[in-house]
Amino acid sequence: MNQSTPITEIKGVGDKTRKLFEKLDITTVxxxxxxxxRDYETFGAPVPIAEAIPGQICAIHVTVTSIPNQKKVRNLTxxxxxxxxxSGAMQLTFFNMPFLKKILKPGGxxxxxGLVQTRGAAKIMEQPKMxxxxxxxxxxxxxxxxxxxxxxxxxxxxxxxxxxxxSLYTFEDEYYPEEISEKYDLLPREDALHTIHFPADFDALxxxxxxxxxxxxxxxxxxxxxNKDLTAAxxxxxxxxxxxxxxxxxxxxxxxxxxxQKKVWQELREDMGSPYCMNRLIQxxxxxxxxIVAVLALLMCAxxxxxxxxxAPTEVLAMQHFETISGYVEKYHLVFRPILLVGSMTAKDKRxxxxxxxxxxxxxxxxxxxxxxxKVTYKNLALVVTDEQHRFGxxxxxxxxxxxxxxxxxxxxxxxxPRTLAIILYGDLHISVIDELPANRxxxxxxxxxxxxxxxxxxxxxKEVAAGRQAYVICPQVEEGELEDVENxxxxxxKLRSALxxxxxxxxxxxxxxxxxxxxxxxxxxxxxxxxxxSTTVIEVGINVPNATVMMVENAERFGLAQLHQLRGRVGRGxxxxxxxxxxxKEQKETMERLQILNxxxxxxxxxxxxxxxRGPGELFGIRQSGDFSFALGDIYTDASVLKQxxxxxxxxxxxxxxxxxxxxxxxxxxxxxxxxxxxxFRTI
Ligand code: ADP
Ligand code: MG
Numbered sequence: 052m053n054q055s056t057p058i059t060e061i062k063g064v065g066d067k068t069r070k071l072f073e074k075l076d077i078t079t080v081x082x083x084x085x086x087x088x089r090d091y092e093t094f095g096a097p098v099p100i101a102e103a104i105p106g107q108i109c110a111i112h113v114t115v116t117s118i119p120n121q122k123k124v125r126n127l128t129x130x131x132x133x134x135x136x137x138s139g140a141m142q143l144t145f146f147n148m149p150f151l152k153k154i155l156k157p158g159g160x161x162x163x164x165g166l167v168q169t170r171g172a173a174k175i176m177e178q179p180k181m182x183x184x185x186x187x188x189x190x191x192x193x194x195x196x197x198x199x200x201x202x203x204x205x206x207x208x209x210x211x212x213x214x215x216x217x218s219l220y221t222f223e224d225e226y227y228p229e230e231i232s233e234k235y236d237l238l239p240r241e242d243a244l245h246t247i248h249f250p251a252d253f254d255a256l257x258x259x260x261x262x263x264x265x266x267x268x269x270x271x272x273x274x275x276x277x278n279k280d281l282t283a284a285x286x287x288x289x290x291x292x293x294x295x296x297x298x299x300x301x302x303x304x305x306x307x308x309x310x311x312q313k314k315v316w317q318e319l320r321e322d323m324g325s326p327y328c329m330n331r332l333i334q335x336x337x338x339x340x341x342x343i344v345a346v347l348a349l350l351m352c353a354x355x356x357x358x359x360x361x362x363a364p365t366e367v368l369a370m371q372h373f374e375t376i377s378g379y380v381e382k383y384h385l386v387f388r389p390i391l392l393v394g395s396m397t398a399k400d401k402r403x404x405x406x407x408x409x410x411x412x413x414x415x416x417x418x419x420x421x422x423x424x425x426k427v428t429y430k431n432l433a434l435v436v437t438d439e440q441h442r443f444g445x446x447x448x449x450x451x452x453x454x455x456x457x458x459x460x461x462x463x464x465x466x467x468x469p470r471t472l473a474i475i476l477y478g479d480l481h482i483s484v485i486d487e488l489p490a491n492r493x494x495x496x497x498x499x500x501x502x503x504x505x506x507x508x509x510x511x512x513x514k515e516v517a518a519g520r521q522a523y524v525i526c527p528q529v530e531e532g533e534l535e536d537v538e539n540x541x542x543x544x545x546k547l548r549s550a551l552x553x554x555x556x557x558x559x560x561x562x563x564x565x566x567x568x569x570x571x572x573x574x575x576x577x578x579x580x581x582x583x584x585x586s587t588t589v590i591e592v593g594i595n596v597p598n599a600t601v602m603m604v605e606n607a608e609r610f611g612l613a614q615l616h617q618l619r620g621r622v623g624r625g626x627x628x629x630x631x632x633x634x635x636x637k638e639q640k641e642t643m644e645r646l647q648i649l650n651x652x653x654x655x656x657x658x659x660x661x662x663x664x665x666r667g668p669g670e671l672f673g674i675r676q677s678g679d680f681s682f683a684l685g686d687i688y689t690d691a692s693v694l695k696q697x698x699x700x701x702x703x704x705x706x707x708x709x710x711x712x713x714x715x716x717x718x719x720x721x722x723x724x725x726x727x728x729x730x731x732x733f734r735t736i
Contacts, residue, residue: 052219054081061215063208071204072212080216086209087247087263087684088196091256094164096191101138103167103174106638108536110164111176112136112184119152134163142175162187166536166636194250202530213248226718231704235696238262247684261693264685268697271682272475273723276701279479285328288456289357289433293320296354296386297347303383304343306489311335312344315483319348322459322481323434329459332477334468335485336655337620338492341463342595344485345436346376348461353386353414357433360416360458362423364439366393366566367573371595372438373417374577392418392427395566401426436461465617467656472691475698494653495623497631499607499646501638508603508632509550515601516555516582520627522601524585525618527609529561536636538605544585551583560586588614590621597625607633608642612662613688615646616655659688 057079058064058072069078077083097112113134121130130145132155143163145151155161164187165179198209222241225232232239238246238258246259301308308316315333322329335341345361352359361376363369373391380387390413392404401421407413411430416422435458462480473482500508512522524547526538544559551557558581560572569589575581577596584590588610602622607615615633623629633646648661687694704716711720 052080052216053221053223054079056080058083058212058216061212061219063215064212068204068208068212071201074201075199075204080220083213083216084220084244084248085683086198086213089199090197091194091250092197093194094187094191097162097187099138100136100141100174103141105167105169105174106636106642108164108166110162110182110187111141112160112162113141114160115155115157116140118157119155121149121152134161139174142170142173143179144175144177146178148178160184194253194256196248210248217245217248223722224718226722228715228719231700235265235700237265240266260684264682264690264693265697265700267682267685268690268694269700270723272698272701273704275476275478276705282328282330282457282479285330285457287323287326287328287459289323289352289355289431289459290326291323291351291355291357291433293324293351294354297350300347300350300379300383300385306491308343309340309485309487309489311485311487312340315344315485316347318481318483319344319461320351323348323351328457329434329461330480331460331483332462332464332480333483333485334464334466334473336467336488337465337617338624339465339485339488341465341485342372342375342438345438345461345463346379348434349415349436350385350387352434352459353388355433357431358408358411358414358416358429359434360418360422360429360432360436362435362437363417363419365589366395366419366570367589368438368594369393369418370570370573371577375595376415376417387415388413389415389417392416392421393566393570394419394421395570396421432458434459434461436463438463439465465620465655467613467659468687469656469660469691472687472694475694476687491626492623493626493628495619495629495631497619497633497650499633499635499643499650502634502636504632504634506550508634509547511630511632512583512601512603513551513555515630516551519598520600521576521579521581521596521598522583522603523590523599523618523621524583525588525590525602525604526585527587527606529563529587537609540585540587543605547583547585555583556581557583557585560584560589562587562589588618590618594621595624596621598627599624600627600629601632602630603632603634605634606636607646608635608637612645612648613655613659615649616658619649662688 052060058077059066059069061080061083064072072078072083075086077086095110097110100111100113103109103111111134113136115132116135117133119130119132121128123129128147128149130148130151132143132145132151134141134143162182162184163176163179164182165176168175168177196210196213198206200206200209225239227237231237238261240262243259243262246255247263250256250259319329319331322331333341333344349359349361361369361372363372370391370393373389376387376389379385380389390404390407392401392408396404404413405426405428408416409428409430416429421427437460468476512524515522524543526540526543528537528539530539530541540559540561544557548557558572558575560569564572572581572584573594576584579598599622602619604610604615604618610618619631622631631649633649635642635646645662648658652658652661685693704711707713708716711717711723
């Protein structure tokens with residue numbers, strides 16, 4: 052077996068399982084092996100009920116003391132049963148598991164494992180898992196991998212498939228030259244892959260992960276460095292001059308640019324008029340007003356007779372930009388002739404768009420990655436702006452260059468990155484910073500609460516809705532089944548519908564919906580036909596609905612603080628007082644303390660750095676700082692030291708052997724050139 056062996060060669064993976072794996076983008080053995088565990092579970096020894104701590108997952112070995120009591124509430128069967136051990140008693144609740152009524156017998160001994168919660172003064176568990184005592188003891192103490200799943204695919208099935216793949220896989224020879232492996236103390240890749248899936252202990256896991264993270268960063272940085280050398284000092288094919296258009300627009304706009312915005316706008320004008328092609332990043336916290344600066348650059352481009360493109364990571368965001376800019380065109384009679392180009396458009400509409408783009412009938416093209424597909428030919432594309440996208444892909448740059456001359460490139464990002472990391476990650480870009488927020492903003496009011504606060508939160512949302520405002524509620528997962536013990540968008544929406552009055556319009560949004568459906572929901576929300584939007588973090592990036600004033604995040608403990616900060620950035624964008632409610636299902640002191648940081652600060656950069664300080668090595672897994680930089684494992688914050696080492700390794704390597712032509716680098720050269728050589732998704736770097 053090797054990287055590209057189809058997973059159906061694994062015993063037990065038939066057609067049905069293949070389709071399930073496909074939903075997770077796993078079709079080959081290579082995909083499967085790089086489907087790294089999301090986190091690891093340790094099955095601790097059973098504890099006495101008296102010592103089971105609310106907010107923690109515990110195992111208890113208990114005897115049943117009541118006849119299971121079953122009732123039906125609408126289409127939900129709820130089964131309650133009392134249990135006890137010598138130290139205390141607890142109530143267990145099961146949903147939709149009517150068969151347990153026959154299995155759980157008063158006087159019988161059982162082992163349950165689940166999240167300990169409180170109801171009044173009593174301890175309870177909802178939906179605990181039941182185990183055979185002997186089997187439980189066997190896995191107790193081991194680190195068990197937990198994978199991202201999809202409905203119908205169990206964790207155990209993935210474990211089994213991975214185990215088999217690992218045993219049948221023919222590992223390639225080490226591709227790093229000895230100097231690198233030794234200097235950076237890297238485990239052999241084979242060991243690392245074994246260990247990341249089935250670690251013997253925590254220390255081994257940390258080492259394994261380090262090797263794999265190093266690889267991700269190394270591949271990425273190598274490509275980045277090469278790209279930097281290619282694009283450094285490219286001549287300016289589209290020199291531009293400031294015209295009256297931007298000046299007039301600035302005068303007519305209802306607000307004045309902040310000082311920081313003005314400075315960046317100045318930098319852009321200089322770049323686009325200079326002898327060299329622009330390659331610039333605008334970094335600015337959420338709500339700092341990056342869009343308007345990009346619009347100015349695009350307007351200057353259009354006024355100079357060229358085409359500009361604005362590329363967003365999601366259709367929803369692309370549509371929003373299209374609406375905003377079309378509004379400006381109408382109101383201020385700008386010279387833009389904009390068009391939207393997204394994947395979900397009909398073939399006919401797309402064809403028409405291609406024609407208009409090729410003929411130059413349109414001069415501002417707004418969309419997703421559809422913008423740089425082969426079918427699109429531009430008349431004179433002179434500026435490409437990418438929003439909320441960490442890096443403009445190296446491959447995309449090549450793509451565009453093939454379409455004609457090199458356009459100016461402007462990238463916008465709200466990810467707070469320390470200067471030292473920015474230099475590594477954006478080594479090929481000039482950096483502009485918008486470091487102040489528009490003055491008219493009311494600071495957002497925050498609270499960090501436990502799940503018992505929900506009724507109050509709903510009441511509050513209802514009040515805001517009655518006052519004409521809108522709210523977001525965020526859940527970590529789309530539907531039941533991917534993660535245990537966390538809220539999901541689909542069920543939560545139902546819950547909310549029964550908790551709020553009938554007149555309140557509630558809808559949901561998540562990444563697995565069809566793009567056209569997502570767009571529709573977002574449009575309806577923007578048009579205020581929806582009051583409350585229950586969503587996954589798909590709305591994390593860029594969305595701007597100034598009328599929304601409440602952001603409620605369920606299972607806030609599951610998110611990185613920087614990500615929560617991004618989510619918070621969706622409110623407080625208009626004139627109204629806005630509120631953030633972070634609901635934590637875990638009441639441990641550390642979790643609450645971590646979340647309290649959000650309470651103390653509105654500064655994304657400060658938040659990200661505080662989060663880092665608070666995290667121990669045990670928290671390397673599970674929570675990711677943010678979904679940006681789509682490395683499979685690596686996190687630019689927590690793995691900053693590995694990032695620096697990989698960067699150093701790349702520099703040294705290129706200094707010694709720029710073309711990787713030396714014999715000792717031949718395997719590395721092969722690796723870099725192979726399509727599987729990169730775990731990095733180049734659509735989003
Ligand atoms: P982000 O930097 O997060 O992309 P946006 O560009 O979406 O932020 O701007 C957020 C909101 O602030 C928008 O509604 C925008 O019109 C408004 N805005 C931008 N610049 C200013 C300013 N100088 N004064 C007042 N409001 C502004
Ligand atoms: Mg934005």
